[in-house]
Amino acid sequence: MSETFFVYPESVDRFAFDWGHLTVTCGPSVNGAGRFSAGLVHVPPGQGHARHNHPGAEEIIFVLEGEGEQMVEDTSGNPVTEQVRAGCTIFVPESRFHSTLNIGSTPMKLFVVYSPAGPEELLRDLPDFRLVPPPHA
Template structure:
């Protein structure tokens, strides 16, 4: 865990990332990174044509902010009906507690997102996925 003032300034390249066949997540804010208690978050990188499958985070809300790239974002509505929209740089997506959602990079280049989970913790469940691996910082 980063300590002191360094805990306030974290680049994705400075932390171990969660690697998957569809991309990676570098947690830059989390209890185990810098002691954050009420939320966690980080940078998701999705190569062209890749994305994460439909899933949910029981008991947690999520914010997805599109930094770069273009894609399709699905979030279920109150009735459980999938609602899909084209998203691009500057778009903020709110995923209500426990709602199913998915993201697909439909652009020609990489797509980068910043995601926030509240409360912290849902991202730890990603460690149970069969294609999970740790990508060492700076590697």
């Protein structure tokens, strides 16, 4: 793999789901990044992804656009839910369950980072997974 330093979302595969899509723009399969992976998530109004976790990985979610309801479990397994909007950074500790719901009237756009790299590849096993090759808008 040649070194790829600059990646635009429309130039790489998109992972589409019933609730929205994820475009991985940095990671082992995109540019050889080994310690983390990252990408853009698009969640249409009224949609959201179900409660899930990433065993062995931490996640950072940064809200670029829109507003939503974000849940992250605390150390006791209790859900902590807060309304979030553009500019908010959400930290999801290793293996914690979390979910996102778009409660606004416009799409939510999120930038996500996983460490270590890899949790995004497990999404390919979900029943509603669809691979959308580039180019896409």
